[in-house]
Amino acid sequence: MTKLIVIKIGGQAISQLNATFFDQIAQWYRQHYQILIVHGGGPMINRLTTQLALPVHKVNGLRVTDAATLALTKLALLGDAQPALLAQLTQHQLPVLGLNAADNQLLTGELIDYQQLGYVGRLTGINHSQLMQLLAHHIGVLAPLALTKTGQWLNVNADMAATVLAQQLHAEKLVLLTDVPGIMHHGNVMTSLSPQQAQRLIRTAVITAGMQPKVQAAIAAIQTGVRQAVITNAIDQPGTAIIQEVAV
Ligand SMILES: Nc1ncnc2c1ncn2[C@@H]1O[C@H](COP(=O)(O)OP(=O)(O)O)[C@@H](O)[C@H]1O
Numbered sequence: 001m002t003k004l005i006v007i008k009i010g011g012q013a014i015s016q017l018n019a020t021f022f023d024q025i026a027q028w029y030r031q032h033y034q035i036l037i038v039h040g041g042g043p044m045i046n047r048l049t050t051q052l053a054l055p056v057h058k059v060n061g062l063r064v065t066d067a068a069t070l071a072l073t074k075l076a077l078l079g080d081a082q083p084a085l086l087a088q089l090t091q092h093q094l095p096v097l098g099l100n101a102a103d104n105q106l107l108t109g110e111l112i113d114y115q116q117l118g119y120v121g122r123l124t125g126i127n128h129s130q131l132m133q134l135l136a137h138h139i140g141v142l143a144p145l146a147l148t149k150t151g152q153w154l155n156v157n158a159d160m161a162a163t164v165l166a167q168q169l170h171a172e173k174l175v176l177l178t179d180v181p182g183i184m185h186h187g188n189v190m191t192s193l194s195p196q197q198a199q200r201l202i203r204t205a206v207i208t209a210g211m212q213p214k215v216q217a218a219i220a221a222i223q224t225g226v227r228q229a230v231i232t233n234a235i236d237q238p239g240t241a242i243i244q245e246v247a248v
């Protein structure tokens with residue numbers, strides 16, 4: 001059976017990719033791994049909304065997205081973040097394909113809580129066969145947006161999107177590439193983190209902001225069959241491995 005690796009690249013990380021990253025992707029591709037990249041774009045969205053004097057408001061790391069913010073989110077993800085990433089991968093001779101929810105119903109979603117978050121969604125369905133067909137010959141680069149059954153665009157946290165894709169496509173590994181070397185506690189990178197530890201560190205505000213949905217997404221991944229989930233800033237560094245609860 002073909003093995004799949006899902007890599008989520010945060011918006012900040014898109015501008016920090018180095019030769020090691022591209023070498024590793026090329027190596028996995030040569031080894032016949034299928035590779036799906038889900039990209040973020042938080043800083044690009046912030047830049048656009050700030051330029052247009054819209055407030056940036058987040059709840060538990062999720063952007064509150066009204067209609068105007070949604071329009072800018074689509075612009076930033078599909079007009080800035082995705083082409084910036086595609087251009088770098090193409091320059092490294094990697095066979096990439098930029099994708100979004102509207103390509104043949106790739107990603108379907110539903111609102112999480114319109115009152116609290118506006119047009120923010122979670123993934124409820126993926127076009128499995130289409131995606132696997134595309135990944136047979138390309139490295140897919142997918143934006144974190146979804147469409148509802150009635151055609152409403154939704155803003156989806158990219159870590160959450162990557163997790164659902166990793167679960168549903170039975171990925172072997174989920175890499176969440178970000179701008180920090182892993183989960184930091186007392187100034188050190190934690191080499192591993194269990195769901196119980198994570199809940200405690202969220203409660204005590206050690207894990208805050210965008211790291212919250214990231215950790216929750218990684219936990220959901222390993223609890224639903226993804227064998228390995230790591231949070232790191234470099235593809236060749238172990239970062240923080242999310243592990244199942246340790247029995248005591
Ligand atoms: N305990 C923690 N360890 C590391 N980073 C943390 C922690 N708590 C909060 N963060 C913040 O989470 C950020 C990563 O989340 P986010 O900005 O959403 O990244 P990305 O764009 O890659 O998804 C870090 O830059 C850091 O500011």
Ligand SMILES: CC(=O)N[C@@H](CCC(=O)OP(=O)(O)O)C(=O)O
Nearest residue numbers: 010011040041042062063157158
């Ligand atoms: C609902 C929600 O918060 N969506 C994210 C989507 C982009 C993203 O996740 O980008 P990063 O990976 O760079 O943080 C947002 O609007 O910022």
